[in-house]
Amino acid sequence: SAVISQKPSRDICQRGTSLTIQCQVDSQVTMMFWYRQQPGQSLTLIATANQGSEATYESGFVIDKFPISRPNLTFSTLTVSNMSPEDSSIYLCSVGDRNSVTIYFGEGSWLTVV
């Protein structure tokens, strides 16, 4: 499986600020995803990061709040904008190939908003 690196691994952020999370993969991948895992909850898909075009967002998630970039097949960023305490979560980058049947996760970015 691909090696997926995320940074920052954790951060404590002030309410109202924005934070950008980076995801770097050691090989080209077709599909990259961003998930959120709120405390005590399972994973929820935020969006699919599309290379060269706008991300595809799931219901309940919007581009203004979670802008995503995907400039190439190995890199993506997720920004959490105008943060509130409700945004305190683990944010996970994951990758999969259109021909593969599984997805793999980065180590996650643990955000606490105070």
Next chain:
Amino acid sequence: RKEVEQDPGPFNVPEGATVAFNCTYSNSASQSFFWYRQDCRKEPKLLMSVYSSGNEDGRFTAQLNRASQYISLLIRDSKLSDSATYLCVVNDANYGQNFVFGPGTRLSVLP
């Protein structure tokens, strides 16, 4: 009804015990099925895929019943290192990927 449901747990079992987790899914058109393991404060990691014929990997056995829309995971001879949350995951997409995660079942193996 949630798309993927699991035993709420937690399961507290002694070392060496056999433990079984159950999972049900609502979309009869679901294509592929997995168990992931998530350790505390870590990312989920693929444990095994689940096939209709059933599959085994060492102490772990996974079963799929498409008619009942039911998935199971059996762990034999539990080890302390098996303590984790086990996530049932279903891919609903006919092409590409639409992974739906269950809420997870927490397992604690006690000495």
